[in-house]
Structures are given as structure tokens and as C-alpha cells.
Amino acid sequence: MLAEQLQEVEKRIQDACRHAGRNRSEVTLIAVSKTKPISMLQEAYREGIRVFGENKVQELTDKWEVMPKDIQWHMIGHLQRNKVKYIVDKAEMIHSVDSLRLAETIEKEAEKKHCIVKILIEVNMAEEESKFGLSARETLPLIERISRFPHLQICGLMTIAPFVENAKENRIHFAGLRKLSVDIAAKNIDNVNMDILSMGMTNDYEVAIEEGATMVRVGTGIFGERQYF
Ligand SMILES: *Cc1c(COP(=O)(O)O)cnc(C)c1O
Numbered sequence: 001m002l003a004e005q006l007q008e009v010e011k012r013i014q015d016a017c018r019h020a021g022r023n024r025s026e027v028t029l030i031a032v033s034k035t036k037p038i039s040m041l042q043e044a045y046r047e048g049i050r051v052f053g054e055n056k057v058q059e060l061t062d063k064w065e066v067m068p069k070d071i072q073w074h075m076i077g078h079l080q081r082n083k084v085k086y087i088v089d090k091a092e093m094i095h096s097v098d099s100l101r102l103a104e105t106i107e108k109e110a111e112k113k114h115c116i117v118k119i120l121i122e123v124n125m126a127e128e129e130s131k132f133g134l135s136a137r138e139t140l141p142l143i144e145r146i147s148r149f150p151h152l153q154i155c156g157l158m159t160i161a162p163f164v165e166n167a168k169e170n171r172i173h174f175a176g177l178r179k180l181s182v183d184i185a186a187k188n189i190d191n192v193n194m195d196i197l198s199m200g201m202t203n204d205y206e207v208a209i210e211e212g213a214t215m216v217r218v219g220t221g222i223f224g225e226r227q228y229f
Helices: 002-020 038-046 057-066 081-087 100-112 136-146 167-185 205-210
Strands: 028-032 051-054 072-075 091-097 117-122 152-158 192-198 215-218
Touching (some): 002 038, 038 057, 051 057, 057 072, 057 081, 081 100, 091 100, 091 152, 100 117, 100 136, 100 152, 136 152, 136 167, 152 167, 167 205, 192 215, 205 215
Parallel strands (some): 028 051, 028 215, 072 091, 091 117, 117 152, 152 192
């Protein structure tokens, strides 16, 4: 069943790319495996998935321990500063940097572990109260400061769009994130790269791809509904 769902997601990604005149290779599918058991991750792995997304530090490190080492783990959830030390050398990328204090903590832990950490800046495009992330206005000033951190590499922007009935309603937020990234790229800040736009989830990844997403984070569409206890 997972194999079929994965095929369906892959087909829809390809269709969205074709529709947008983009190459499939421009879009990375992150399989969001949060709350799902190892057996399901193994099944996805057997189907060829090598990029997984998790939103909790403990869960990411637990799964990192037991899964094959050629997997890239993306930390996509809100990150508490006291947990940074557990993942700096395990996560391929941290998608959820939204404050100077968090960036400072990642910098310090990365220095200790002698690694460079790739990060995205999380922007709350819809300015939803309930969500983490910076406003669009706050994004450039924070990036300018973080760009001076030698152990952090800013690779782009991430957003979590609102839950909407009609995915097209989120087009404005995806287009807005893309415009913001183009504006920031034009500043040519040292050590800042705007190649990655992490946007689009199960309900809206096709629209996100049409608007320039280079990473889509799909959980339910691959693994089925999550159950929270
Ligand atoms: C859970 C989660 C996803 C995946 O959501 P689905 O709707 O299941 O595809 C994507 N991004 C983030 C940040 C998440 O927390």
C-alpha cells in the first residue's frame, strides 16, 4: 500500500513539474515519517526513499540509530535550544530556524562538533498566530546576522502554509516566499544561498511546485493518516 501511495505522489510531482515547465530533478521529495514506526520507514527505504523528515529531536535520533546510514534526515519541526546538541551532526538540514538565539545555539554546538550545519529560515507567510516562523519583514535582518556565523550555512527558506480546503488558496503564500527568496538572493550576502524553497505538504505540494518549491514535505500522502495518542 505504501508503495502505491508513493507511486501516486511521485506521479503527481512529475505532473506538477511538467505543468510548470520544470525538471523533476529540481524537486526533492522529503518523506515525512513522524509518528510512523520503523517498519514503515524500512518499507519506504526499500522503495528507494533516502530523504526523511522528522519534527521531534528524540524521534529523529532514535530512527537515525536504527536506519541505514545513507539516509538524509531533515529536521522540519520547531527546535528547542536545549535539544540542538543531539542533532547538529545527524540532521542533513534544519528547516525551522526562526530566531537569532536558536541560530547562536546551533553555531555553538556545530563548532564543538566541528561540523557545518545547513539551515533554512522559517517564514510564517500567512502570519498565523499559531505558527512559528518570522514575518517576511523580519527575514532579511535575521539572515544578515546569521550569515556571519562560520558553522552555519543558510541554504534558503521554508514555510508551513495554512490548512485550507482548496490548495490554490495557498498559492499566494508560496509565491510570496519565492519572491522573498529572490529579493534576498539579489543582496548577494556572503555565505547566504537562496537555492532551496521548502514548501508544500500533502494537501498543497503540487501548487507549491508550480510556485517554485525545491523541497516538498509529504507525510500523510505517503504513510497515511497519523494517529496521535
Ligand atoms: C507533519 C509535517 C509535514 C507533513 O504533513 P502532511 O500533511 O502529512 O504531508 C510537513 N511539514 C512539516 C513542518 C510538518 O510538521
